[in-house]
Amino acid sequence: ARELGERALVVGNRAHLEGVFAQMEGELAAHGVEIAGGEPIPGAGANTPVSDVARIRDAVLTHAPDFVIAVGGGSTIDAVKAAAAWSALGGELTDYFGTNQVTKALERSNKRILPLLAVQTAAGSGAHLTKYANVTFVEAGQKKLMVDEALVPRRAVFDYDVTMTVPLDVSLDGALDSMSHLVEVFFGIGEGGRERAGELVEVGLPLILRAAPRLLEGLSDSQTRTELGLAADLGAYAIMIGGTNGPHLNSFSLVDLASHGRACAILGPYYAAFFAPAIGPQLRLVARIFEEAGYLSSDAQGLTGRDLGLAVAHGMLSFLESLGYPTSLQELPGFDYRFVEQALAAAADPQLAMKLQNMPIPFTSADIDRYMRPLLDAAVIGDLAKVPF
Incomplete structure (x- = not known):
């Protein structure tokens, strides 16, 4: 921290982390780093509400620190990334969603973002290592995404043992987020990065499984938390070399x-079945890992094409069932079909085009109604046979 400046704005939620904050504040004082404003300010709520990003941006402008320390999980770290960019560039936050919009604005204005030190406290998002910042517009019920190298934290700290106080449901959701990072990148990455992405899956996916x-057995020990933390970091590495x-x-x-x-994990099996004709080698590796973990029969290794994709999808769903998780969208409390319509509309948003x-399988906005609608319909009712091909 001392390498980044003498005054730090510290952002984070103290719940479950009082010991972390106490140790950090002592270390900062011992190394001559002042906390701007005299004490940490609250971090972000779940899914990084835009109102929290605005509040943190205002604190940056008010206190004018040399750098910012974000202490928390992905929501708080993403909020600080977005707030740091917004405080430096001004204008509307919506100007900076999409790919490389922050960098372009910095180059035009000759401005710079405050350095960020990210202290990760939950295994899952990998936000402490990556170029991504997700922000939720709560009234619309929609996330938007910044993808920009300018957002990568200058320094990152992740002591896996800190996650032992994270609640069970948050820990399991984080594990599924890590799995989604590993698998989605492996399925979608080009040939140039496929070998490295495969290595990440071969190490990280077994750790999660x-x-x-x-965790369900009550074993929140250092070994378990280290394995999940390593998997999260491998997932973060994956989304730095490829995209979800x-x-x-x-x-x-x-x-x-x-x-x-949780949402990514429910949708993942249906996309695995849809992508099957284009990802045979990737599916064979993932099938072997799920088979070795006991979620898939040995017969899957002899399958090809859609049959292999359906087998892997069933293995993924079996893993979710073993955790007591839903395997279809209709099982989520409060679900109705308007969420499908919203997802289809969002898929056509140019600021999310990087995901298409x-x-x-080559995908344009023109393909959304032809392919994505029936895929989501299949995910709603939990019927892999309804996935288009």
Whole structure:
């Protein structure tokens, strides 16, 4: 921290983290770093509401720190990323959603973003390492996304043992978010990055399949938390070399129904079945991992094409069932079909076009009603046979 300046705005929620804040405040004082405003300010709520981003931006402008420390999970870290960009550039926050819009604005204005030190406290989002910032417009029930190298934190800290106080449901949702990062990137990445993405899946996915069930057994020990933390970091690495696609895109419209990780995990199997003709080698690796973990029969290795995709999708759904999670959208409390319509409309938003471009099967906005609607219909009722092909 001392390398970044002498005055830090500290942003984070103290719930479950009093010990972390006490230690951090002591270390900052010992190294001559003043906390701007005298004490930390609250972090963001779940899914990074835009109102929290505005509040943190105002604090940055008021206190004029040398740098910002974000302490928390993905919601708080994403909020600070977005607030740092907004405070530097002014204008409307909506100007900076999409790919490289922050960098373009910085180059035009000759301005710079305050350095960010990200202290991660939950395994899942990988926000402490990545170029992404998700922000939710609560009244619309819709997330939007910034994708920009300018948002990558200057320094990152993640002590996996800190996550031992994270509630069970948040921990499991985080594990599913990590799984989605690994699998979606592996399915969608081009040949140039596929070998590396496969290595990340081969290490990270077994960690999740092994450790997440142990949380249900009450084993919130250092070993379990380390495995989930490593998987989260591997997932973060994955989304720095490639991009997520369909499940993440549609999850942005489900913020009023489910956590991000849960929504992605429900949608993932249906997209695996849809993508099957284009991702045979990736599916074979994922099938082997699910088979070794006991969620898939050995017969899957002899399958090809759509049959292989359906087998892997069933394995993914079996894992969700083992955690007590829903396997269809209609099981989510409060679901109705307007969420599907919202997801379809959001998929055509140019600011989210990168998700369509990351699909392993070429996809344009013109294909949304032809392919995405029946896919989401299948996910609503939990029927893989209804996935289009």
